[in-house]
Amino acid sequence: MNIINKILNVDDYYFDVFMSISEALTGFSVNELQSTGLAETYYKYILKSLEAATFVEFLTISKDVLEKSSDSDQLKKAITHEIISHSGMNDMAGKVITMWLLGTWDNAYVNDLSYKEGMVWNLMHSHPPGAKQPGYKSWNIKPVNTHS
Numbered sequence: 001m002n003i004i005n006k007i008l009n010v011d012d013y014y015f016d017v018f019m020s021i022s023e024a025l026t027g028f029s030v031n032e033l034q035s036t037g038l039a040e041t042y043y044k045y046i047l048k049s050l051e052a053a054t055f056v057e058f059l060t061i062s063k064d065v066l067e068k069s070s071d072s073d074q075l076k077k078a079i080t081h082e083i084i085s086h087s088g089m090n091d092m093a094g095k096v097i098t099m100w101l102l103g104t105w106d107n108a109y110v111n112d113l114s115y116k117e118g119m120v121w122n123l124m125h126s127h128p129p130g131a132k133q134p135g136y137k138s139w140n141i142k143p144v145n146t147h148s
Contacts, residue, residue, distance in 0.1 A: 014059050018043050021062035024075055025093055026100045028119055033100060036117035038110070042099055045110050058092045 019030045019039060026033070033039060047055055065082050069075035083089040099105050101123075103114025116131040125144040 013063075014056070015040070015043055017059045017063045017066065018046075020066050021059070021093075022096055022100060024066070024079060025097050026119065028100065028122075032119070032122075036100075036113075036119070038103075038114060038117055041114075042110065045105060046096070046099070049105055054088075054092070058089060061089060 019033065022028075022033055023030045061082055065075070065078040069078050079093075083093050095105060099110065099114075101118055101120045103109055103116075103118040109115050116128050118128065121128050121132075
């Protein structure tokens with residue numbers, strides 16, 4: 001029961017592990033992820049959606065992976081070996097990545113903001129249709145990454 005009470009406190013080290021492993025899995029920096037305004041919301045949402053022990057197991061394995069890795073290559077190998085190669089942890093990692101990119105958990109939006117702040121829009125150099133318009137006369141500007 002002690003660990004469950006501790007994980008509900010967003011200021012604990014589990015939140016830091018969640019953010020660090022999210023950075024490693026998504027390729028976005030912790031600052032970029034936090035700029036969505038959804039970091040604590042996602043953390044609490046996952047905890048509410050799963051048994052606390054399942055989330056703690058994922059975070060404990062993630063903590064070990066992060067602590068044992070001294071550079072990015074080592075981190076990639078550790079994630080592959082310790083998380084991706086284990087079906088339960090792989091599923092959890094996929095859900096965390098999807099949550100950050102699309103704003104969904106098990107194919108449902110976490111909240112109204114999660115669609116707007118999905119990191120997929122940054123990857124596409126776009127905006128969420130119907131939610132954040134690109135701005136007046138933006139159609140007149142060539143898209144980023146065009147070769148024309």
